[in-house]
Amino acid sequence: MKEVDELKAQLQDLQNKALALFAEAESLKVLQELRVAYLGKKGELTSVLKGVGKLPPEDRPVIGQFVNATKTTLAEALDKAEVLLSDKEKQARIQAERIDITLAGRTTSRGVVHPVQQGLNEMTAIFSQMGFEMAEGPEIEDEFHNFDALNIPAEHPARAMHDTFFFNAEGDADAKLLRTHTSPVQIRAMQACVDAGGEPPLAVVAAGRVYRCDYDVTHSPMFHQVEVFKVDKDVSLAHLKGVLQHFLTAYFEKDVPIRLRPHYFPFTEPSAEVDIGCVFCNHKGCRICKGSGWIEVLGSGMIHPNVLKAVGIDSSVYSGFAFGLGVERLVMLKHGIPDLRLFFENDVRFLRRMGAK
Amino acid sequence: MKIPFSWLKEHCPIEKSPQDVADDLVRLGHEVEGIETPRAGVKGVRVGHIVEMKPHPDADKLKLLKIDLGDVDHLAIVCGATNMVEGDKVPVATVGTCLPNGLKIKKGKIRGEVSFGMCCSEAELGLAEDADGLLILPQDAPVGEEVGEYLGLEEAVFDLDITPNRGDCMSLRGIARDLAADYGLPLIEPGDEVVATDDSVTTPTVGVVASEDCLLYRACRIEGVKVSASPDWLQARLIAAGLRPINGVVDVINYTMLDLGQPMHAFDADTLHGDITVRTAKEGETFTSLEGKEVSLHAEDLVIADDNSVIALAGIMGSEPTGVTEKTTNIVLESAAFRPARISITRRTCGLVSDSSMRFERGVDPGMIALAMDQVAHMIVGLFGGKVSATTTVGDADSLIKDTQIQVNMQRIASRLGIEVPKTADAVLERMGFGIEHQGDTLNFSVPSHRPDVRLAEDISEEYARVIGFDNIPVVMPPLTNIQPSKVDTGITDAVRLGFVQVINYAFISPQEQRLFVAEDAPQDDKDLVLPNPISEAMSVMRRSMFPSLLNTAKYNMNRQQTGVALVEQGRVYAGNMIEHTETNMLAWLMTGDVQQDTWYAKTRKADFFDLKGAVESWLQGRGLTARFMADDDVQGLQAGQTAKIFIGKSVAGYIGKVDGDLADGFDLSDDVFVASINLDVLHAGKKAKFQPIPEFPSIERDLVFLFDKGATSDAILQTVRKACGQHLVNASIFDLYDGEGVPEGKVSLGIRFVLQDGKRTLTQEDSGKAMQAVIDMMVNKFEAELRG
Numbered sequence A: 001m002k003e004v005d006e007l008k009a010q011l012q013d014l015q016n017k018a019l020a021l022f023a024e025a026e027s028l029k030v031l032q033e034l035r036v037a038y039l040g041k042k043g044e045l046t047s048v049l050k051g052v053g054k055l056p057p058e059d060r061p062v063i064g065q066f067v068n069a070t071k072t073t074l075a076e077a078l079d080k081a082e083v084l085l086s087d088k089e090k091q092a093r094i095q096a097e098r099i100d101i102t103l104a105g106r107t108t109s110r111g112v113v114h115p116v117q118q119g120l121n122e123m124t125a126i127f128s129q130m131g132f133e134m135a136e137g138p139e140i141e142d143e144f145h146n147f148d149a150l151n152i153p154a155e156h157p158a159r160a161m162h163d164t165f166f167f168n169a170e171g172d173a174d175a176k177l178l179r180t181h182t183s184p185v186q187i188r189a190m191q192a193c194v195d196a197g198g199e200p201p202l203a204v205v206a207a208g209r210v211y212r213c214d215y216d217v218t219h220s221p222m223f224h225q226v227e228v229f230k231v232d233k234d235v236s237l238a239h240l241k242g243v244l245q246h247f248l249t250a251y252f253e254k255d256v257p258i259r260l261r262p263h264y265f266p267f268t269e270p271s272a273e274v275d276i277g278c279v280f281c282n283h284k285g286c287r288i289c290k291g292s293g294w295i296e297v298l299g300s301g302m303i304h305p306n307v308l309k310a311v312g313i314d315s316s317v318y319s320g321f322a323f324g325l326g327v328e329r330l331v332m333l334k335h336g337i338p339d340l341r342l343f344f345e346n347d348v349r350f351l352r353r354m355g356a357k
Numbered sequence B: 001m002k003i004p005f006s007w008l009k010e011h012c013p014i015e016k017s018p019q020d021v022a023d024d025l026v027r028l029g030h031e032v033e034g035i036e037t038p039r040a041g042v043k044g045v046r047v048g049h050i051v052e053m054k055p056h057p058d059a060d061k062l063k064l065l066k067i068d069l070g071d072v073d074h075l076a077i078v079c080g081a082t083n084m085v086e087g088d089k090v091p092v093a094t095v096g097t098c099l100p101n102g103l104k105i106k107k108g109k110i111r112g113e114v115s116f117g118m119c120c121s122e123a124e125l126g127l128a129e130d131a132d133g134l135l136i137l138p139q140d141a142p143v144g145e146e147v148g149e150y151l152g153l154e155e156a157v158f159d160l161d162i163t164p165n166r167g168d169c170m171s172l173r174g175i176a177r178d179l180a181a182d183y184g185l186p187l188i189e190p191g192d193e194v195v196a197t198d199d200s201v202t203t204p205t206v207g208v209v210a211s212e213d214c215l216l217y218r219a220c221r222i223e224g225v226k227v228s229a230s231p232d233w234l235q236a237r238l239i240a241a242g243l244r245p246i247n248g249v250v251d252v253i254n255y256t257m258l259d260l261g262q263p264m265h266a267f268d269a270d271t272l273h274g275d276i277t278v279r280t281a282k283e284g285e286t287f288t289s290l291e292g293k294e295v296s297l298h299a300e301d302l303v304i305a306d307d308n309s310v311i312a313l314a315g316i317m318g319s320e321p322t323g324v325t326e327k328t329t330n331i332v333l334e335s336a337a338f339r340p341a342r343i344s345i346t347r348r349t350c351g352l353v354s355d356s357s358m359r360f361e362r363g364v365d366p367g368m369i370a371l372a373m374d375q376v377a378h379m380i381v382g383l384f385g386g387k388v389s390a391t392t393t394v395g396d397a398d399s400l401i402k403d404t405q406i407q408v409n410m411q412r413i414a415s416r417l418g419i420e421v422p423k424t425a426d427a428v429l430e431r432m433g434f435g436i437e438h439q440g441d442t443l444n445f446s447v448p449s450h451r452p453d454v455r456l457a458e459d460i461s462e463e464y465a466r467v468i469g470f471d472n473i474p475v476v477m478p479p480l481t482n483i484q485p486s487k488v489d490t491g492i493t494d495a496v497r498l499g500f501v502q503v504i505n506y507a508f509i510s511p512q513e514q515r516l517f518v519a520e521d522a523p524q525d526d527k528d529l530v531l532p533n534p535i536s537e538a539m540s541v542m543r544r545s546m547f548p549s550l551l552n553t554a555k556y557n558m559n560r561q562q563t564g565v566a567l568v569e570q571g572r573v574y575a576g577n578m579i580e581h582t583e584t585n586m587l588a589w590l591m592t593g594d595v596q597q598d599t600w601y602a603k604t605r606k607a608d609f610f611d612l613k614g615a616v617e618s619w620l621q622g623r624g625l626t627a628r629f630m631a632d633d634d635v636q637g638l639q640a641g642q643t644a645k646i647f648i649g650k651s652v653a654g655y656i657g658k659v660d661g662d663l664a665d666g667f668d669l670s671d672d673v674f675v676a677s678i679n680l681d682v683l684h685a686g687k688k689a690k691f692q693p694i695p696e697f698p699s700i701e702r703d704l705v706f707l708f709d710k711g712a713t714s715d716a717i718l719q720t721v722r723k724a725c726g727q728h729l730v731n732a733s734i735f736d737l738y739d740g741e742g743v744p745e746g747k748v749s750l751g752i753r754f755v756l757q758d759g760k761r762t763l764t765q766e767d768s769g770k771a772m773q774a775v776i777d778m779m780v781n782k783f784e785a786e787l788r789g
């Protein structure tokens, strides 16, 4: 056998053996080792090539071509095997990384805003958007701001309607009390305006805690009110109705019918109690609205001239409307909360269910 | 006030249903709290004609009746009564009827005989307390008709809440006047029968000293009265109106008060000594009320007195010894006008309320004083006999009942209501008793004596509004005064985002709870603000600390299946005295128990100081504020070593710490409890974010680990580090803390991580090396720290 044939046979052997090994390779690492073993600088193909030098010169190109063909075949086979293997390995990895995506996610515990606070936030936001400026006042008040300036003189029967927490004897020159309503903020805001040399228009919303010496299923000694008033030239009862209708519709997030009933408050004239169509029975009449289809939500009216007089605003030039609403009551109506006391028990199970997240 | 519909109809011929009338009353400003039909229970009871009566075969005392109800078949009824005869008409409760006493009528068998209903007595119909036998109806009673309708028992009674300004509506006549005007129906005037006076009866002598408070006083004497119980119809009316019958004379007075609105009083003339004087009380004078309560009087109390003693608190009630009883034969009758404010003062100081005081306080129509007295005298003489003296009158009746004239501009009324006043409104107001005269824009308005509440243009606008109907006032949005930035306070929202549940507690706590966190005299001489009339002892002191209520809330929840709570409250604390006091806006937190429960990814963990500190820091960061925490071992109620003052700049903004263990035990809290509070009023707004370019050059991170003596605070170490590193330091933080194996006793290993950067160039190894060396030198010099790596 000629040397050249021998060499060819040898290469053929090498190729068969290599292809078989490539096919068996189980990892990319093994394949890489095989690549080095066969195609590397010190690999098997190189060592076969070393025998080429012994061949007669005319045979060298023949065998050269053969070597190159073998090299190409092996290289292509290696590439192909590599692709297959890396694909397989990726599949295996994906399989290994499978998780139970139905397990609970990692969370931190969430807080909640108290439903009364949420109500306050919603209400004051609506009034802010309507151009009412936020104001605050003290909770420990004097008789002047809580009663006298609001046209409720000491001997007036209306004074008895407020179950007042007095700190000292009622009627003392400087008797202090826990405010029974947010209306004293009305007085303070108007006084501040006048004292600063200003004059109406004034449009104010004031929210806060108020106190009544009354504690049973439907009364809490502390609750929240929102007071709203506007003083300007030509403010009318029709404007009061406009603001009430807008507010109640915005707060309850639906068109609620409203009804004004003539009533009496010392600090407004005319005065009106405001009812909304019962939200539980859609105004049809149910147990909660005692069959009337109406639910009382707040008291309102045109500011009494004596109130304006008490703060030095000329009632022949300016007029105004005012109303005060019970926050807890509106929140109860909006969310169907049955019992006022739930708000101050602060059971976190109730708060988490009813509060805003 | 209770208004029986049938009585109302005697003042005005109303033909509407009770429900319609109730709606109209509401529209006119009279709150209807309910419509009662106290005898509605007699529905189903019909007029029956006894067409046959036979003895029961098996029972001597029972009768078998055949009753004609006007239906095809006659009804068989077994009856035990004995007072009826064949041919009588009686009330028959048919099967299915539920009687006022709760008895439900069913078909039954009595001693073998079937019975399809029951014949009723007055008691069974709820018309009398007890009764002897059946109620025998008149022979002309229509067979088959509902007995309730026939006897007028289906009475509707309106329960009205009369507003304090409408004293005139504290009577049947007052309510009728409003309705009659609204309906355009006539208001029926009260009868004008006057008893002839008898000169043989001496007229009482009356002196009015306090003429400012007693504007008119009328009195007469009635002799020879035989006081007995008032007639059934009168008693029934009083009961329907919510009053208890007492005796004939008192009942007549009460009846007339309800009817016409004028409260009056009758004295037993034989218990009086000398003349009657209307005066203010002498300080310390006593008075025994009808209920036997003795009250001590003051100089501002208006009284009626005889020569010996106070015989009545004017307009409120008479004294016990001078009251009319069944034994009384001679009477002095009083009808007067008192100033409302004066009655109000005495009512409050003496704590005595009566139907009379409720009316006088609200204002009584002086126009009724004479009329009501005539009616009472007429009724007393008619019912119980007697002779009436001439009347003594002190005061000027004419000026009292004169109309009041008001002049207003009609445009002001229109602009206040937001509607042009329709002409039709005038007619209604005129029927209510007002006088109206238009002269161009000017309105001349005259107000009758029964409406003392109408004095200003604004009052007139209310009358127009009532008559026009609030429903007919248009709905108009007022022009926007000014645009407001939305300033809803985010304090609570931020705290909630950090995982806290907002609670709202009462502002008052118990005196014991107050002392838990605030010593009696601490600080700055502040005092407790104590409520003299608290709901209870537990709610009697204005809180000076937010912590007691938070602890109570934690207790409440930990007792109800919670394993941990994180609470936040925004509210005020109060301190000071009556002359000077403060209200401070606070935000306060409480954490106790689990902050982490067992999950598939984490193990359960209890809250510690740093959970709460982190929350407070994050909350402050949200407002652009950074706080410094300074250890403070002397905060009442908080545990030394785990408590700090919180500084914002130079001012103390609050406290944070672990609640004393024994104190927490007192609230049944077994886990460590951490609380913090921030005074919102000392927080200044943080700086508004200002743009800064993101640094162009990379930062370098370096770590150093030192051994420190225990007791060196990270705050002090990091401050020193900042000084040492100079301007290149962006951030320095403790990234490792270890005092376990390998660390000598009394030492702690702290790892500090540095981030260095320069805005203008890339820092070199040399730069950072220099900074690190400076740090090492300072740590060694200042803390005798030892570099570990």
Ligand SMILES: [Zn+2]
Pocket (backbone or CB within 6 Å): A278, A279, A280, A281, A282, A283, A284, A285, A286, A287, A288, A289, A290, A291, A293, A294
């Ligand atoms: Zn309803």
